[in-house]
Amino acid sequence: MGKKKRGGHPDIEEILGRPWCYYCERDFEDLKLLISHQKAKHFKCDRCGRRLNTAGGLSVHLNQVHKETLEQVENALPNRQGLDVEIFGMEGVPADVLESHRSRLIQNFYQAQEDRRLATGNPLPGQTQSTRKKITIETAEELKARLAEWREKRKNGGAMEDVTATTTASHPGFSQQPFGDNIPSRPPPGVPFGLPQRPGDGVAPQADDIDNLIRMAEARAAADAGDAAAKASKKDKEKKGRMIYDDADTSPEERIAALPRYAYAAAA
């Protein structure tokens, strides 16, 4: 069985596996996105817009091209502006920073999970719902006895309504249960059934959806930019232009001036 993904909430391995930016703590879908983020946000020359690979590279560029010195990394968290660490993607992140980031992610993850559980009343993934009514397993004799009892009640008429009413109220998912010869298939284990989602629950997944949307858009934009660049360079090499005007000796003005419409009678 493959990994099951549900609810839009990634599991802790997924979260810990995401590359993130040392300078601003933002995390990304993959390393390529992280690197392009760093080049655009932290290693971009504000004089000429050139995107360098590292802070050191930017420092050398500023020094050589613009005769300036790089003081700090742009757009970085206050304690991460230093030039002493050489960062490229996830490389070069000091071990203690890696560890504290990791532990903070783990803490946040379990905190969020707990918050969700409190907000929705849903069980944590992988745990069975303790509040759910246990399905009692009856022997054939017990079942038959119960059926007989139920038929008895049905014969008596009015009581039936009472029975269904109580069943529906106590476990709505099993409203059909009383009809012994028509038992519904059991819901898959672990999936809470019959419980409508509480309104409060909507908030968390929505926020996550928006994040996902943004990330997907980012990824797409990055891919598009890449494609466009590739196309442009291809065009340069392969395609030959067709010139709208290709006379190497006579300018368009000379041609126009030669037209009868504009010809000046040189009588004067």
Place this chain on the structure above:
Amino acid sequence: MAPALQFEDLVPPPGDAVTALKFAPTSSSKLLVSSWDTNVYLYDIAQTEINQSPLITKFKHQAPVLDVCFGDDDSVAYTASADRCVNRIDLETGQISVLSKHGAIACAVVYSAAHGILVSAAWDSTLHIHNIRDPSSSPVRVALPGKPHALAISPSKMVVAMTGRIINIYDLNAMRDLLSAGGGDLKPWQQRESSLRYLTRAVACMPNDAGYATSSIEGRVAVEWFEDTAESQARKYAFKCHRQPAPDGDGDIVYPVNALVFNPVHGTFASGGGDSSIALWDAEAKRRLRQYLKLPNNVAAMDFSNDGKYFAIATCPGFETGQEDYSGAGLTNVQFRILGDNEAKGKSSK
């Protein structure tokens, strides 16, 4: 970078295709437009702000007017016309007088206020150098090695682009010495081969007197520096622009780059092409700053006002190889926009 940048029309437009468009040296809102319909139009953009017609007046010539430039102040203009004449217009009285006559159609005029020199170029491969400070003197004729197509002037130099990819750079001080000597031979300060393979279409000089840009009929712009040192010459470069992918997907359609003009304030430059688009470039940083929204027609001429506030353009149908007839009547527009503070500012000059 916002691409949706609109231009406003100046109404009424010229009666036929535009050959040149120049802002006045003093007032930033006045401009002259020369046209194939034999008129030179004087507009004042400021009039549109008080809901008046921006067209102040027009000056009728004997023949189509191929170029126009202002003189020392906003009241004098010079024109080059198809009747081979170089004319002086008194913009206040409307009086037109002929300064000199070439052997063929006069195609360009430039004026240096600092030197009091008016230079005209004609298709008989000559330049006429006029001493405006001494109206009684006759112009000095200088032979060119090729047919001139574009003239541009910087504070100290004049660039002439000719057929055969020849580019001559003249020193304006040498020109003044020539005038005071009353004639003689004027040697170019430098003669260069164009960096572009095809016919030069436009030339514009950097306002800081450091160099110039040229454009060709083959969708390309080159930027070069005057200084004749190995380092300076190594800095020159050319790039492709004003091209569109062909509709059938096979190659590009390459348009001529008809107009080049530097922004006097920021030192960036604009290029206008047959693809009906205008782009702003930072020559130093080698970057495109912005591309304006597609215009209805081929860009024929452009200019920035002296204070960099206004950017005016003229559009009319483009002329294509093999075209039998041509008319810009009814399809010509003069448009302007007020530049934002940083619109034409180079990225490097932050």
